[in-house]
Amino acid sequence: MSRTPQGQRASLDKQPHEVAAMFDGVAERYDLTNTVLSFGQDRSWRRSTRAALGLRPGERVLDVGAGTGVSTQELAQSGAYAVGADLSLGMLYAGKRARPQVPLLAGDALRLPFADASFDAVTISFALRNVNDTDAALRELARVTRPGGRLVVCEFSTPVNPAFRTVYLSYLMRSLPAVARTVSSNPEAYVYLAESIRAWPDQAALAGRVAAAGWGRVAWRNLTGGVVALHRGIRE
Numbered sequence: 001m002s003r004t005p006q007g008q009r010a011s012l013d014k015q016p017h018e019v020a021a022m023f024d025g026v027a028e029r030y031d032l033t034n035t036v037l038s039f040g041q042d043r044s045w046r047r048s049t050r051a052a053l054g055l056r057p058g059e060r061v062l063d064v065g066a067g068t069g070v071s072t073q074e075l076a077q078s079g080a081y082a083v084g085a086d087l088s089l090g091m092l093y094a095g096k097r098a099r100p101q102v103p104l105l106a107g108d109a110l111r112l113p114f115a116d117a118s119f120d121a122v123t124i125s126f127a128l129r130n131v132n133d134t135d136a137a138l139r140e141l142a143r144v145t146r147p148g149g150r151l152v153v154c155e156f157s158t159p160v161n162p163a164f165r166t167v168y169l170s171y172l173m174r175s176l177p178a179v180a181r182t183v184s185s186n187p188e189a190y191v192y193l194a195e196s197i198r199a200w201p202d203q204a205a206l207a208g209r210v211a212a213a214g215w216g217r218v219a220w221r222n223l224t225g226g227v228v229a230l231h232r233g234i235r236e
């Protein structure tokens, strides 16, 4: 882990205590920073995630890596019962203050505090990339989902147009950390964000890993030209 006077960031091997500490450090201004750095796109990515899950009123949906509950709140708009789980107590406390009506609890994506087949749908937004063991997390998501239940992973991905990809990668590695210095409570965390996005598998590679973890009918849809991808699957 690297430490600076402004804060700390996790290393790319993503040790859980480093990841939790890093998110504790960004919690207070997380929602605002997200919206600024994504040029407001985060709202439409969340709406698309909710739509892709096809939630019906009364269904139970789990949002893993829920952070401040901003993604969980969006899911509840469907009329489903949405609960969020996260490793960072700082993010959970910030979420409790910002949106007390959203059920949020402490939980590790690799050992979820729920019985087998508890949920009709599960989702993870901008968090799978932070979990130390991606494949184990995808299997754990399958464990808590009922047979026939749905998964949607919302995660940064690889822009499909080569020219746009070059511009985007330059934004990620140069401008994003600079902008984060003006809005975030821990700008170092946004250097990690840029590095972890660059190191993340592309759409096809992630689809293969979702399928290998016990999910059927795996497919993906690109958002904002592939800056983000929604991967979906059905619990076999």
Ligand SMILES: C[S@@+](CC[C@H](N)C(=O)[O-])C[C@H]1O[C@@H](n2cnc3c(N)ncnc32)[C@H](O)[C@@H]1O
Residues within 6 Å of the ligand: 016, 019, 020, 023, 064, 065, 066, 067, 068, 069, 070, 071, 085, 086, 087, 088, 091, 107, 108, 109, 110, 124, 125, 126, 127, 130, 131, 132
């Ligand atoms: C970028 S935030 C995403 C928050 C929210 N889902 C959203 O869409 O804004 C990533 C979150 O994943 C959480 N996280 C990382 N590793 C985790 C793990 N192993 N189990 C649960 N949460 C984890 C972090 O604490 C952080 O709150």
